[in-house]
Amino acid sequence: MLDVIIIGAGPAGLSAAIECRKNDLNTLVVDEFPKLGGRLLGQLHQEPTGEWWNGIEEAKKLVDEAQRLNTDIRTGISVHHVAKVDDHFVVHTNDGKFEATNVLIATGAAETAVPVPGWTLPGVMSIGAAQVMTNVHRVKVGERGVIVGVNVLSAAIAHELKLGGVDIHSMVLPSKNVISADQAEPYAVMERLSRIAHLAPSAFIRFGSKFAKSPIVQKLAVKLYPKNGITMFDIPIHLRKAIVSINGTEQVESVTIAKVTPEGDIIPNSEEVVNVDFVCIAGGLYPLAELAAVMGCEFKYVEELGGHVPVHSEAMETAVDGLFVAGNITGIESAKVARSQGTVAGLSIAKRMTNDVSLDRQLDRAMQNVKTTRDNATIQFHPHIYRGRERVKAAYNRITETKE
Amino acid sequence: MKNTIVCRCEEVTLEQLEQTAKQFNCSPRELKLRTRAGMGFCGGRTCRPAVDKVLLNVTDLRPSDNVPLKVQPPVRPISLSSLGGAIDDK
């Protein structure tokens, strides 16, 4: 019987593993991706200080530390079910069953799809797919492409593609329907960009600060949005153009783009066809919590955190005894926050296993560190993250109070 | 916007989803069973948020705390032999 199985070897899972191993717990980390580091691997952006955040290097630091502590980490393992049996868990994988006293689910996030006519053609991929291909595998996804969806994540990755030598024709909005909703409304997109601009790196600050001043300025900016877009990292960003369709027979050959009103409605007869060989879809991220759902965790819908999140405490415990969560499964935030949450989860698990009171102080400090990291985050996906976190905490307290 | 596929695995379009949801005043489960959206190979990981939005729009509801489509194991497709406990050869 293992002390703990950690599902996911990203920043949260690895930093949790490090704490578990420091406390001599019998630990197994599994991940289905062949390389360790999760989504952290693909990240590459400049901090406001000018320093580069290189995900491959950051991941290596965590992996090295975990390996120094002799952590058993296995790749190529997919977990398809977790069940609680008496006082322990059985984790079902493609490599057989594993039993453990504790489970940490650190499965991160999945990308929210924004369906576009023609998006099943080869050459269309999620923005995260292009990021991994470019920075991790070092392969160009195409020669010239269009990015659909304007948000923090897509702007950062557009720049990364450019650094990899891939030409980005432009960034445009998805066309408006019930699914794309406010991601297709120029006013809403501008407002979101302005709200987060002060938190985002270099070029984004310059983009946002022009419009951050007041809603009136933002509205005016959308109304008078320049025909050729506003360029950031030499990439034209269009808030008044949307994609109508992706065209091709065997793969992407072109896209049809149309002008839209400030509300996002297509202006008739404004379509143009642009020849591109790839398209990236950027609809944002949502917590990937399917294993917590099959475990019977209670959920809370929290828009600020990216969707449905398993209810958990600040110490990263769920209401299921012995089941912990950390990282983007608890809400969409930066890798640094995920990493600090992993430390909290690792210490919580160690505390449950060893009853060592000296861990209490470490745990308090680690929980404080999550907040400090959040305050200092340069990339923030939602401006009201604290409000979202408070709602989850309150839900957790309600559950545990009724239990007692 | 007629042929916007929402569920890639089962090639279910936005129009089919909206029409079915309206016609039968569907619960999430019913919409899934009638259209097969979210029932394909990926288990709905790609289209789940989109299908939820279509349904919320038709029913004019706000998202609830319950995950709309019940998540059931296995959360990854597995072979029958693997389900029976055998280890996949890699």
Place this chain on the structure above:
Amino acid sequence: MTNKRITHHPILGSLDKQSTVSFTFDGKEYTGLENDTIASALMANGVRTLRKHEFSGNPRGIYCNIGHCFECRVTVNGKENIRACLTPIVHDMVVESGQVQPSPLDPTNEVLPKTYEDYEKMGGNQ
């Protein structure tokens, strides 16, 4: 041959010299780098279509590239439904694209039996 490899990168630096691995995809030989996945090795060679949709036959390639969407499933050394984006290439690996599958319930399908009687008439269960 198209080479889409990013050998020099302004921030990540030059690609380390890595040994090459050769494998086949639908009978044709390709070369990738050690640590490539099937998907990345094929994309580096300009190959983006990995399968046809089972029913419609529409071409598909990678979508999420991290194992969530299963769009990139291929047959590897005879084993079906393997995700190309998660599977590292190995020397002499035989990879085949996914093809259209027969669908017995399709009324336009004239090859497959519709009833058990048809099935027996066609020589089944003998």
